Amino acid sequence: MKKRAIPIYASRGDVAWFYTFRFICALVFLFLIFPIIIIIPLSFNQEPYFSFTSGMLSLDPDAYSYRWYWDILKNGMADPDASNGWWADMWNNAQWIRSIKNSFIVGIFATILATVLGTVAAIGLSSSHMPYKRIIMSLLISPMIIPLVITASGLFYSFSQVGLAKNYLGLILAHAVLGTPFVIITVTATLVGFDQSLTRASASLGAGPVRTFFRIQTPLILPGVISGALFAFITSFDEVVVVLQLADVRQRTIPRQMFSGIREQISPTILAVATILVILSIILLTIVELLRRRSERLRGISPE
Amino acid sequence: MKEKREGFVVFENVQKTYDGNELVVKNLNLEIFKGEFLTMLGPSGSGKTTCLMMLAGFESSTHGEIRLGSKPIGNIPPHKRGIGMVFQNYALFPHMSVGENLAFPLEVRKIGKSFREEKIKRVLEIVKMTDFINRRPAQLSGGQQQRIALARSLVFEPELVLMDEPLGALDKQLREHMQYEIKHIHEQLGVTVVYVTHDQSEALTMSDRVAVFNEGVVQQLDTPVNIYEKPLNSFVAQFIGENNKLVGTIIKESKGVVQAKLRNSKQIKGIRVNSGKEGTDALFSIRPERVFLDKKNSESIEAQVLELIYLGDHVRCRMKVADNEDFILKIPNSSQTTSLRVGQKTQVSWRVEDCRALDLAN
Numbered sequence: 001m002k003k004r005a006i007p008i009y010a011s012r013g014d015v016a017w018f019y020t021f022r023f024i025c026a027l028v029f030l031f032l033i034f035p036i037i038i039i040i041p042l043s044f045n046q047e048p049y050f051s052f053t054s055g056m057l058s059l060d061p062d063a064y065s066y067r068w069y070w071d072i073l074k075n076g077m078a079d080p081d082a083s084n085g086w087w088a089d090m091w092n093n094a095q096w097i098r099s100i101k102n103s104f105i106v107g108i109f110a111t112i113l114a115t116v117l118g119t120v121a122a123i124g125l126s127s128s129h130m131p132y133k134r135i136i137m138s139l140l141i142s143p144m145i146i147p148l149v150i151t152a153s154g155l156f157y158s159f160s161q162v163g164l165a166k167n168y169l170g171l172i173l174a175h176a177v178l179g180t181p182f183v184i185i186t187v188t189a190t191l192v193g194f195d196q197s198l199t200r201a202s203a204s205l206g207a208g209p210v211r212t213f214f215r216i217q218t219p220l221i222l223p224g225v226i227s228g229a230l231f232a233f234i235t236s237f238d239e240v241v242v243v244l245q246l247a248d249v250r251q252r253t254i255p256r257q258m259f260s261g262i263r264e265q266i267s268p269t270i271l272a273v274a275t276i277l278v279i280l281s282i283i284l285l286t287i288v289e290l291l292r293r294r295s296e297r298l299r300g301i302s303p304e
Numbered sequence: 305m306k307e308k309r310e311g312f313v314v315f316e317n318v319q320k321t322y323d324g325n326e327l328v329v330k331n332l333n334l335e336i337f338k339g340e341f342l343t344m345l346g347p348s349g350s351g352k353t354t355c356l357m358m359l360a361g362f363e364s365s366t367h368g369e370i371r372l373g374s375k376p377i378g379n380i381p382p383h384k385r386g387i388g389m390v391f392q393n394y395a396l397f398p399h400m401s402v403g404e405n406l407a408f409p410l411e412v413r414k415i416g417k418s419f420r421e422e423k424i425k426r427v428l429e430i431v432k433m434t435d436f437i438n439r440r441p442a443q444l445s446g447g448q449q450q451r452i453a454l455a456r457s458l459v460f461e462p463e464l465v466l467m468d469e470p471l472g473a474l475d476k477q478l479r480e481h482m483q484y485e486i487k488h489i490h491e492q493l494g495v496t497v498v499y500v501t502h503d504q505s506e507a508l509t510m511s512d513r514v515a516v517f518n519e520g521v522v523q524q525l526d527t528p529v530n531i532y533e534k535p536l537n538s539f540v541a542q543f544i545g546e547n548n549k550l551v552g553t554i555i556k557e558s559k560g561v562v563q564a565k566l567r568n569s570k571q572i573k574g575i576r577v578n579s580g581k582e583g584t585d586a587l588f589s590i591r592p593e594r595v596f597l598d599k600k601n602s603e604s605i606e607a608q609v610l611e612l613i614y615l616g617d618h619v620r621c622r623m624k625v626a627d628n629e630d631f632i633l634k635i636p637n638s639s640q641t642t643s644l645r646v647g648q649k650t651q652v653s654w655r656v657e658d659c660r661a662l663d664l665a666n
Contacts, residue, residue, distance in 0.1 A: 203383040
């Protein structure tokens with residue numbers, strides 16, 4: 001039997017509100033998603049403009065092209081038309097490719113660092129023996145609350161003193177600082193549901209603290225750790241303010257490259273990159289979420 | 305009989321405070337013998353769980369010494385004490401199967417795989433759960449999880465197993481069934497068990513000895529029979545089972561028998577336990593099943609029937625005796641009961657030995 005959405009006792013007003021409510025929800029949804037959707041057709045523009053040409057609006061196939069996608073690869077190459085060594089040239093010189101490489105290098109290392117630090121911090125903060133929990137917690141998540149510009153300039157001045165500005169290590173450390181609060185929050189949330197008697201049970205069975213941590217605690221909080229890591233990675237991946245301050249041209253990440261693209265050479269290449277990023281993000285989120293659910297199910301946390 | 309020897313577990317002058325102000329456990333002295341099933345019984349907040357946690361090593365004592373097998377264990381971390389423990393919420397590892405849960409303590413002890421499997425098989429047979437080795441805890445019912453938790457605490461063959469209200473989360477029928485099962489396992493393995501509960505029937509059913517806790521003090525430590533039949537103070541008398549209470553002023557005392565005057569100036573007698581001096585008030589306590597609806601026994605008193613409750617195997621009769629309107633009689637379901645009517649005046653009687661004169665503390 002088909003499930004009725006509207007109960008049988010609904011009055012006329014209830015029915016009206018039922019549809020109005022759904023309409024409002026749709027509007028909110030559109031408001032959120034439209035700016036992202038709109039860039040996808042624009043990125044296939046034949047002309048170097050950020051607007052729909054009349055050809056595009058009348059769905060003329062000639063008004064669309066892949067030229068901006070090719071530009072991602074070609075822009076910055078020494079010789080885009082050479083047949084010899086084209087791939088090596090692209091890999092080494094294309095500025096978008098370099099920024100993609102940078103984004104992944106910085107993102108992955110910052111994520112690893114943030115995940116380890118955040119997880120350890122969350123476990124410490126969830127212990128009942130921990131003094132001054134609230135103060136330490138708010139200190140640790142302050143990078144999320146303090147305006148990014150302030151954090152970024154603070155990082156720039158302090159890192160410059162110790163030679164960490166304008167290099168990869170500094171950027172990775174800075175992004176780890178920004179990502180750690182997300183890991184702390186997600187792992188803390190997982191630990192709230194963690195039954196502390198499990199660690200006692202483990203101890204009563206003869207396992208020391210280290211074994212208990214790796215065999216009992218870690219597997220059970222893994223879904224929270226994965227979510228936190230994903231947040232940390234995305235934070236690093238679309239961060240531009242700190243990169244503006246701390247990175248020089250060799251460490252330009254994707255958002256930084258887009259930023260200068262908008263300022264220096266208005267070209268729909270940015271839209272092409274954005275489209276690829278949107279698709280990549282959707283794929284990444286889906287995969288990680290599926291993995292997380294699978295591990296949750298395997299670990300018997302959620303019912304099957 | 306038991307020869308004089310030191311207990312396997314000894315609490316000596318143990319005190320515990322959480323806030324540095326109020327003592328949760330006040331000067332506990334307790335000996336638990338090898339192979340014994342000892343129950344710590346008491347209302348919540350009486351300090352019984354704290355004692356268990358100190359023994360397990362999850363809490364440290366503020367003062368005093370705890371010895372296990374004549375060695376002080378104050379400085380030994382919980383995972384090196386080798387004490388098995390069953391938790392109230394089972395605390396099975398949800399990400400491991402039953403077999404992996406049971407293998408965990410054996411892996412920790414670096415026991416080889418074949419020997420490990422043999423031990424797991426044996427312990428699963430004891431708890432009758434052999435078919436469930438590959439299940440996950442979430443796929444088991446509460447009672448099954450409890451059996452596995454029990455098996456896990458036994459699989460590494462500890463000499464001492466602690467149980468913290470292990471049957472608290474089960475329904476009544478299953479709880480009673482598991483009581484017998486745990487008792488049988490204890491008899492079969494000869495392991496020392498320290499059991500914590502607030503359920504008095506559980507304590508009476510299972511234990512060799514019961515320690516009744518209240519306000520951080522052991523009120524009485526004795527066999528279930530003596531705890532029930534010969535409570536040493538009014539707390540134990542009221543906490544274990546049902547009691548009829550009559551308050552009277554002591555007139556005189558001789559040869560362990562206290563004579564007192566009730567509020568309606570009727571005199572009664574009782575065995576002196578811990579009642580006060582002449583002229584003070586004492587609490588006379590008589591078990592409902594030791595009061596009879598006749599005049600045949602030495603102590604006879606007038607009573608009025610206030611309420612009759614039919615309970616199948618017996619009829620519970622609430623009466624007014626002296627100024628107590630909650631005087632209960634348990635009348636076995638027989639032809640005798642039919643003659644009683646509410647409002648009827650009759651005589652009830654009991655033997656002097658069944659009436660105990662206690663302090664009037666609470």
